[in-house]
Amino acid sequence: MLRYSEIKNILKSHKLSVTVVRVDVLEFFIRENRALSFKDLEDEFKDSDRVTLYRTLNSFTDNGVLHKIPDDSGFATYGLCHDTCSSEDHNHDHMHFKCNKCGTIECLNLHIPPVKVPGYQVTEANLILKGICNNCAAA
Amino acid sequence: MLRYSEIKNILKSHKLSVTVVRVDVLEFFIRENRALSFKDLEDEFKDSDRVTLYRTLNSFTDNGVLHKIPDDSGFATYGLCHDTCSSEDHNHDHMHFKCNKCGTIECLNLHIPPVKVPGYQVTEANLILKGICNNCAAA
């Protein structure tokens, strides 16, 4: 469990003012340790306004606390960024995994090897793997 | 320019009946040679009903004419499948590229190398590259 002071520092270091909703949402992301969708937040914070949750996700994404994970389901999910991310420099070169069984989307601690395409300038790569996650495979 | 008979054959080989809208939409995908969003279709086919275009995208995707390309913008785009795709077997192991300048999303003729994750069963991989496409880089 993360201490309030630590969460507060994360927000401050990303130039975000410390509010009740932001602390709760960030703590939720850290505790769950997986990518979360808007729906996940809505379910968890039933007493918060939907608009506030939308705005929280946006400010977190803008300021480098979260990154948006591409998904073909039409529902974006969000994952925690590295400490080093800021509004100036979002830097993500890790893979994502979506489990077809439990639906969980998570950030893997694996780098995407650099890809070269002749004639193209590649500055960013997003790799989303699908299959069965380690939890479901073990069960 | 693709002949009507060829487009008709593509539809038939995917078990889709040949209708005016379907022929036009498929011809548009082939002609544009890039991934298209619902909005692209809406702009192109102003006299067709929105519902019909949605249903066309869905039937094409279900029957292996198109595949959905994950995107973090929230807007799904669709790309042409290989000849071999069917409703039974969608098989895509190529990379996608999204240009930050012109916004074009395209399918690259490059395979995604297989990825292994210890403890996980990986059955599918989606790689989306971003940067500057060859057209914009040359200009």
Place this chain on the structure above:
DNA sequence: TATCAAATTGCAACAAAATTGCATTTATTA
């Protein structure tokens, strides 16, 4: 090619997802 069943289309209504404006409340700074 005429007929008929099955599928597609267009329309209207509806549902869901996301955004905007604004008054109120909360946080930050000095």
Place this chain on the structure above:
DNA sequence: TAATAAATGCAATTTTGTTGCAATTTGATA
């Protein structure tokens, strides 16, 4: 602690996508 700036909650609105149904079109076949 007061003043300023930012975030929140609410209502209204826009955008996106879906559903039901009647009219039309397609595909099969006689």
